[in-house]
Amino acid sequence: MSWIDIGSLDDIPLRGARLVKTAVGCIAIFRTAEAELFAASNACPHKGGPLSDGIVHGTRVTCPLHNWVFDLETGEALGEDARVATFPVRVEAGRVLLDATAIARRSAA
Numbered sequence: 001m002s003w004i005d006i007g008s009l010d011d012i013p014l015r016g017a018r019l020v021k022t023a024v025g026c027i028a029i030f031r032t033a034e035a036e037l038f039a040a041s042n043a044c045p046h047k048g049g050p051l052s053d054g055i056v057h058g059t060r061v062t063c064p065l066h067n068w069v070f071d072l073e074t075g076e077a078l079g080e081d082a083r084v085a086t087f088p089v090r091v092e093a094g095r096v097l098l099d100a101t102a103i104a105r106r107s108a109a
Helices: 100-108
Strands: 003-008 016-022 025-031 037-041 055-057 060-062 069-071 089-092 095-099
Touching: 003 016, 003 100, 016 095, 025 095, 037 089, 095 100
Parallel strands: none
Antiparallel strands: 003 095, 016 025, 025 037, 055 060, 060 069, 089 095
C-alpha cells in the first residue's frame, strides 16, 4: 500500500467529515464520536447527495438529501440495494493517511 498524507486528525471534528478531491472523485473522511476513521465516496448513489454533509452516528452516516443511511465499514446502504465505495484510511503520528493504491485501483476499473 502507498499512503497519502491528507492532513491532521485534529482537522476532522468528532462526528464530522473532511472532503478530499482525488482522481476517482471526492472522498469523504469520516470521524466517529469514538474517533474512528472511515473513508468513502462522497456522493450518495440515490441523488448524489454530499455524504460529507451528512450526520455521522456510530459507524454510519445519513445522507443529507433523502436520509439514506450508509454503513461506513462496508459502504452498504441500509435497507437499500446500493453502496458507496470505501477506502482504507489510518492515523499515524496524528496524521490522516489515505490508501493511494486503493484509489488507483478504483480509477482503473
